[in-house]
Amino acid sequence: MDRVVRLVIYALLFLGLVVTATPLLWMVSASFMGSGEASTYPPRLLPSAATLDHYVALFSRLNLGRYAFNSALLATAITLVSLFLNSMAGYAFAKLRFTGRDRIFKALLAALVIPVQVTMLPLFLMLKQMGLVNTYWGVLIPGMANIFGIFLIRQYALSIPDSLLDAARIDGASEFRIYWSLVLPLCKPILVTLALFTFMGAWNDFMWPLIVLTDDSMYTLPVALANLLGEHVLDTELMMAGSVLTILPVTMLFIVLQRSYVEGIMMGSLKD
């Protein structure tokens, strides 16, 4: 009986795997197909003769290098700046004593329920007033801090014993030094998690860069890819090659940091 149940479970899991992995694998396969081959009927699973033409075209004709640079620059900047600001705020909410601390934190948490889409228009108008539309700053500034990140770090920082911070104070460390030399190293697992989260979010973000960036040379990969879709609506293989290049860096990053990422998520959930 146990065997049968297990067999059924594995069969279901395998089905799930096929359903999720097939489109991804086909994307990779199609990116190597010759022009038009992906649109034939019945559809082909593997290229008849693998070719790198579309990859070459992306870089030579379509300026993909530039978009990749934009994406990398923005995602890295957002990740670094938001890690810095979120960790400072999270630590302050967890460990420093100041008037209204808990009330401010509760207000922030309450703001979590507001959907991002609702804030897009007012945010855009604000940035426009500041003259930041169609600049890198326009993408960077809204991503510089986020409530979820602050919350995650606060929950983790609560587990740092107060005596450790007091000891550092007595040892002569300034408040910033305590944050930099003590709190940051101790929060490393959660910082790795948050870094991955933020980097993937920023890299894959489509809507906001699309709204703020109008100049073609500033596009990020997802935005450029969507444009590609409009211009080359029939060129499926080119699209697939573009998609492969878009998801490749984050996938690699995830695989490398996977272990600490999962650890971090677990800790975040257990330490509060």
Place this chain on the structure above:
Amino acid sequence: MASVDFEHIDKIYPGGTQAVFDFNLTVADGEALALVGPSGCGKSTLLRLLAGLETATRGTLRIGGQAVNDQPPQRRNVAMVFQDYALYPHMSVRENLGFPLRMQGVLKDEIRRRVDETAELLGLKHLLERKPRQLSGGQRQRVAMGRAVVRQPSVFLMDEPLSNVDAKLRVQIRTEIAALQERLDTTTIYVTHDQVEAMTLGDRVMVLRDGVVQQVASPQKLYDRPANAFVATFLGNPGMNIVATSFAEDENGNAELDLRGQRLPLPATVGRDLHSAKGQGAFIGVRPEALLLTEPGEDSLSLPITVSSVESLGHEQLVYCRLPDPEQPEARALDEAMSDFDATPGQLVARLPATPVCHVGTQLRLAVESWRVHVFDVDGVCRCHGLGASAVPAEVQ
């Protein structure tokens, strides 16, 4: 090195809890003061006030004669050893020891030299490259001490540094701390709830209760001449026995105490003082080791008791016994007041030699020499040490 002065310090926490009441104390340069009291008595608060981790609500704090109320912990030049050691977990022992020096801007070579010197002093040389989690409890404790020693502070603060160490190691480290203190001759304030630590590590010991000082004195004086019943029962293991008595008068009209029909003569001045509160009676206190299983001598009292339980400790036995209930209603009323200083009415503990072995239910008479009896008034304040001719009036605190 520096002296420390607390002048009229009050500490009220946000929320209204007052932890320290009008606290005054001077710790001389190079002195070791042990602060002892039950948990929640405010002793850790005093330490944190001095370190700058809390601010005093009222009063002035001085280190080396200079008011430090407004100085942050970073600028007070005090070092503190925490109960949980508070070692930086991601730094090696060497980095932990060097951290306070690095914060002071000491040059690298000098840091290296001083860390090596301290490691040598505390026997940590072979552990310098390890992380705290790779150390045993005792080793961690020593690193915490080292981190305090290395910076040559003007005052050492120790917040129950031995409470996380097992009993055997505690004795060893206690001796080490005492030796270190002797050698460095730095002003030290040592907080503990363990009276043995307090007695062995302090030049003077201060007993604190609910934020109020009970007595400050040398360990021996504290033990021999407690200022009140709380100090008497808190120090010593087991603490002093307290028994309720009532007033009587001798044929000349002098005040005496009546202990289960036995008359205890009081010194004239004490008798007069206590007599003005006549009718309420008084307490007498006797240390467990002052109770003897011998025939009472001329200047002794004799207590009729029934053994209720016996704890054999090998070299001695602790005999718990009961006195008969008092006949006088005043003494019975006093019994109720005794919970205030942690004493059980009518119960006595005697520290007796291992032989002859006492058995539960046996009726005995225990003798006490009258100079070893302390008299406390109804509020628990000690009025005299010894009875009759050998009595010494207690100092008023």
